[in-house]
Each structure stands twice: as C-alpha cells, then as structure tokens.
Amino acid sequence: MMKISINRQYFIDQLNHSLKAISPTTTTPILHGIKLEVTEDELILVSSNSEISIEITIPTEIDNEEILEIHQTGAVVILGRFFVEIIKKLDGDFVHIESTSGNTTTISSGKSKYDLQTYDANQYPLLPDVNNENAVTFPASILKNIINHTVFAVSTSETRPVLTGVHLESHEDGLNFTATDSHRLSFRKLEDSSYSLGELTAVIPGKSLIELNKIIADSDETVEVYFSQNQVLFTYRNIRLISRLIEGKYPDTSRFIPTNFETSFTVSKQEFYHAIDRVSLLARESRSNQAVKLIVQDGQVRVSSQSAEIGFADEDVNVNNLEGNDFKIAFHAKYMLDALKSIQDDEVSVQFSGEIRPFIITPIESDEITQLIVPIRTY
Amino acid sequence: MMKISINRQYFIDQLNHSLKAISPTTTTPILHGIKLEVTEDELILVSSNSEISIEITIPTEIDNEEILEIHQTGAVVILGRFFVEIIKKLDGDFVHIESTSGNTTTISSGKSKYDLQTYDANQYPLLPDVNNENAVTFPASILKNIINHTVFAVSTSETRPVLTGVHLESHEDGLNFTATDSHRLSFRKLEDSSYSLGELTAVIPGKSLIELNKIIADSDETVEVYFSQNQVLFTYRNIRLISRLIEGKYPDTSRFIPTNFETSFTVSKQEFYHAIDRVSLLARESRSNQAVKLIVQDGQVRVSSQSAEIGFADEDVNVNNLEGNDFKIAFHAKYMLDALKSIQDDEVSVQFSGEIRPFIITPIESDEITQLIVPIRTY
The missing domain is CATH 3.70.10.10 (Proliferating Cell Nuclear Antigen)
Incomplete structure (x- = not known):
C-alpha cells in the first residue's frame, strides 16, 4: 500500500505547516486526517478544512542529503494532530511509516511501534483547481507586512461575512488592502504598478491570511499568488495554500x-x-x-x-x-x-x-x- | 496616612510572593487586597486567604543600598493583582505610593499617576498567632525535595479533606511524610534525629506546600518551621508563611x-x-x-x-x-x-x-x- 522512511525533524517541520489546515471542530471525520501520498519520487501531504487547503511536497533529497526513502508508493489518511504528536515523541533520526492493509498504518522508530487506524485515501476530497491566470508575485517580507498591517482589524463576527476578510482592490498603479470590523479600519496601499492585477477585487478570509502568515518567513523568498473566481492559491517553497474567497460586495470604505x-x-x-x-x-x-x-x-x-x-x-x-x-x-x-x-x-x-x-x-x-x-x- | 518611595524591581519581586496568598475566588472583598503597613523603619506586606497568610518585611536598606524611603508611617489595603500589574507596567526605578485620605491611594512614577480606591487597613483581619514551640529547621533544598516527592500525590477532591494534605509524622529518629489520593501514594522518610519533633503529627494542606515551594529557592538557606495546634509557620528570608493545618485523623497508610x-x-x-x-x-x-x-x-x-x-x-x-x-x-x-x-x-x-x-x-x-x-x- 505504501512504505517510507523519513527524516524525523524535517517531517515534524512540514507536518506543523500541514496542521494549519486541520480544524479540530470539523464534522467530517476524514478532514481530521492528513493525506500522505507517496509517488515514485516524492511524498505529498494534504490537509484541508472549509476555509483552506495545504499541499506540501517533500522530495527524496534536499541539498544532496537524503530525507525521504520511498520503499513502496501508495496513499493513506492518518489522524492529523495525533500523528504529529507521535512523530514528535519518538526518538531516532528517521521514522518508518508503513501501511499494509486498508485501515492500519504502522509508525515505528527505535523500539516504539504504533498501529494506527487510518482512512482510505480514495475517500479524501479533491482540492479545488486554481488556474494560473491573475498571478502576482510578492517578496515574502512584503506580503507579511501587508498582512500585519491589516488582518487584525477584520471582523470576528459572522453577521456580515464579507467583513471577516481583507479586501484587495487592484488598479493600474498597484494594490489597496482594507480590513474593518466597522469600529476600526486598516488601509494599506502598495503603489507599484508591477503588482497590478488590472481591475481585480477579492475578499480573502482573515483566518487564511493568519495561517499563511505563520507559514511564510520574513525573507526575500517569493510567494506567488493566483486568483480564480472563488479561490486564491499561494505558493511558497514546497507549499501550496489554497483559500476560498469570500463572496459578497465589500462596502465602499474610502469615504469613511x-x-x-x-x-x-x-x-x-x-x-x-x-x-x-x-x-x-x-x-x-x-x-x-x-x-x-x-x-x-x-x-x-x-x-x-x-x-x-x-x-x-x-x-x-x-x-x-x-x-x-x-x-x-x-x-x-x-x-x-x-x-x-x-x-x-x-x-x-x-x-x-x-x-x-x-x-x-x-x-x-x-x-x-x-x-x-x-x-x-x-x- | 502613609507615604513611601520604593525600588520598583525589588518591590515587584516581593509583591509576586505576596500574591501567592491572594485567592481570586475569595468572597471577602478586603482579602483581594494586600495590606501595606509602614512603620518607622520598615514596610510590611500582608496577604491572606482561607488557607495561608504571607507576611513580608521590607527594610529600608539592603547591602547598604536604599530600597525604601519612608516619608510617613501608616497603613492601607490595595487591591492585590491590580496593584502588582500597575507596578509592573510603570517605568522608572522608584515608585511613589501615597495614601492621603482613608480610601484613595496615589501611585506614581514618571508621568504616570494612578488614584486607586483602597480599603481601611483597620478592617484587615489579624493573622493567627503561632508560638515558637515545636520548631524544626530545614535547609531550603531539603524541604523543596520533600515537597516535590510527595505533594503531587495529594487528593484534589474535598470528599476526604484529610487526603488533600501531606501527613507529617515525627518519631525519635526523624520524620515521615505521606501523601495519597487513594489511587497512589508517596512516602518520604527523613531519617535524622535532629529533625525529630517528638511524637508530633500534622496534616499540611497540599496547596500551602505548593505555594511555599514557589517561594523558597533550591539553596542552603534555612526555613524554620513552627507547629502549633491548628497552624504551621514557615519563615524564610524576610517572609513568614502561615498555613492552617487540616483537622481529622489521617489513615494508617503503612500497611498499604x-x-x-x-x-x-x-x-x-x-x-x-x-x-x-x-x-x-x-x-x-x-x-x-x-x-x-x-x-x-x-x-x-x-x-x-x-x-x-x-x-x-x-x-x-x-x-x-x-x-x-x-x-x-x-x-x-x-x-x-x-x-x-x-x-x-x-x-x-x-x-x-x-x-x-x-x-x-x-x-x-x-x-x-x-x-x-x-x-x-x-x-
């Protein structure tokens, strides 16, 4: 079914990112899990909730150092938070994960062995497709900066869902970002036509930006952002984060x-x-x-x-x-x-x-x- | 009424000890407060709840460095947690505390000034007297050690109050300490006749020992302990901690x-x-x-x-x-x-x-x- 050995510390770092899309309150049992998909040359971790999905691709080597050994390809869904806790508690540099039957996966390292109930990966929902139109690339540090300037002011109440997001408005000279809970408002301009997305507007959920902000480092690395009708995709290092966009008309705040x-x-x-x-x-x-x-x-x-x-x-x-x-x-x-x-x-x-x-x-x-x-x- | 200036950092350390006897759930309003009693040559902080009382004496100088200036003697009771938060937030090396009328005290430092409602110190309950019989002196490190070996096993349920304490039994060769919640039991011997208190037995509340443990350092300093009928007094540095003892017969655990x-x-x-x-x-x-x-x-x-x-x-x-x-x-x-x-x-x-x-x-x-x-x- 699937069998790998993986560098434990590297795996913990990736799993911590993956957990950011797992909601403890979801009522869909399989979404408490992380999907591990092993192909010929990589391991893909998928996690998802109603707001965001995260897909992380782990190669077999990084800088000529082996971090992943693939013994058998296949896929399985393992209970997320619990899985990460186990990997953290284990000792040993590498952990071994083997899924033999449809619903049991064995995790072992040193003298420790766990046999966990797992879900059939075929039952895991497909992630939404986001096409490559409407793309803009930010240095990670600038995107973090924009998030820090605005996201704290979004509304936490669902009475006006559109206010729980950050409003992005593109014009030919750049981008404007606005967040308000109607008691206070944050407005951030990015005046640089190279960031322009034409006439595009979108409302990105505040929660998605908060999780994205935890994943990206304050660095020169790039974050590519793609907007489709109902979704936005952020790609950063080996990570793809897809968030839904909030529907509805954002109020005209400029007059305030x-x-x-x-x-x-x-x-x-x-x-x-x-x-x-x-x-x-x-x-x-x-x-x-x-x-x-x-x-x-x-x-x-x-x-x-x-x-x-x-x-x-x-x-x-x-x-x-x-x-x-x-x-x-x-x-x-x-x-x-x-x-x-x-x-x-x-x-x-x-x-x-x-x-x-x-x-x-x-x-x-x-x-x-x-x-x-x-x-x-x-x- | 009373007026002092006091080294802010030193005062914060002492107030943090004092807070350990303030219970947020007490229904007696004045016991949310810390009593500040200013005499000719020292400041005494008193705090108390139904389990323990703490009395801290602050001199005017420590190692020839002035830490307390007494401008006017007197006493006042100030809301505890809130008072400590203010002292922490202030800047400046010294804070000034002045109680002018019966129910307002001014705390100031730099450009900040707080006028706080305060209680009449005469309304503050007197601490129980503990006489000096039945005394034993421990190095702080040994007392901490005994607490760490036993206190986690006391019962947290009030159904058998006697089990919420640590049982001390003295015999001519030393002391025995026992804690049990009836599911597990911790037993610690101190075989050294110099610690013997004759035939004395006492049950000391686990909560009091936990607070005492936070106050004393793992060091060679001494802690003097005095037992009276219903109270035990611990003295350490400039601190006196008085705890009630738990009444009732502790079960004979040796046979378990x-x-x-x-x-x-x-x-x-x-x-x-x-x-x-x-x-x-x-x-x-x-x-x-x-x-x-x-x-x-x-x-x-x-x-x-x-x-x-x-x-x-x-x-x-x-x-x-x-x-x-x-x-x-x-x-x-x-x-x-x-x-x-x-x-x-x-x-x-x-x-x-x-x-x-x-x-x-x-x-x-x-x-x-x-x-x-x-x-x-x-x-």
Missing part, C-alpha cells in the same frame, strides 16, 4: 477616511503606546467599555481612564507639532494599541476631525498605512 | 505498602519514563481510563496501550535484574509518570506483589522514597 482635520499632533509611537497601555489597565479591569480618554488642552495632551470600582489613572504625553483646537475624545484602548502595534515607524501622526468623528493614525514618513478608529461617545 | 514481591526489575528512569510517555499518547487520546499495560514475558518487559478509535502502541523496555514470574498489570499512565518524575535517581526499582495488588517504585540506591500505585483491573 477623513481628509480634513481640526486637531493633530505627532508622537513617539513607543511612548504613546506605553502611556495608553498603562492608563488602560483601569479600563480593562472595569467591566465597562474599555474607554481611554484623550484631552488636548493648553498645548498639552493627556490620556486617562477610570473605573468606578477601582479608581482613576492619567498620564501626560509628550507630543510634537500640536496643531488645532483644544479637544477631547474617547476610544477603545485595544483598537489604539492594535493600530500602533501594526506600525513599524518610530513616529506617528494622529489626526482628529471632531469629537464624534473617526480619527486616523499614520506613520509620519509614509502614506502607505492609515489606521482609523471610531470614537466612543462618552462625554 | 507491600513488602513481599513476586516480580521485580530495575530500569533506567529516563528510558522507562519516555517509553510510558510514548505509548500513553494513545491512552490519553482515548476517552477511556488512560490505562497502560505492562507485560513481563520470557525475560522481556513490554508496555502498551490501545484506543478502540485510534489504534495500538507498544514498546519493549530494556530492564535489568528481572526476577520472578511472568506477569501482567495495568495502571494509569499519569500516576506512573508523576512517580518517575519525582525521583531524581537515574535507576529505579519496580516491584510487584501480584496483578491486582499495589506495586512500588523506589530509587535503587536509597530507601528514602517509595512511590506506590494501585493497578487498574482491566484484564
């Missing part, structure tokens, strides 16, 4: 981003982050709405929060280039902390259009990123 | 420990541990009783487990000095792993009195420790 400002300042990102983190301790402890207040008065910016049960916290923030009217506003601490965390720059600009209007945070040296937060009306 | 054996072997502790850990993966996954089977046959020891849903695992174990009859037995994997983990020695002896009788694991080079496990009847 304010362009006229009444009050603004620039501030050290670190200092602002820590000040809000500290005062928000109180907001977090209280069972109220996690509101942090920001007051601009007499040339001074102060952040504060309070909890009836615990007390009051405040802190002055050193800002630069303060312009505009005295002013006060309240916002969710978490939204501000998430937005600041997503920006790498040392100095950010914070711009307000009014006490009940959304406000924006941007790096001062680039217009690539806009983080928008809807205030809380507490005053 | 077998002394005649039918089958026995010695084995590398590491190898045995890992073999059982590996095969028990299956036992753990299945919702059944976590049984691992051990078979002695034709001079060979084999451990195995199975799960109807997943499969079968087995592994041969290299043992030495195998004596006695062919034999099979089943036991909880966790009990065996816990017992082996508690023993530092490289080689252990495993001795069986019959397939349905408790069996014991001991280090081969000492009779200080006996770990007993009650088998599962599955055959």
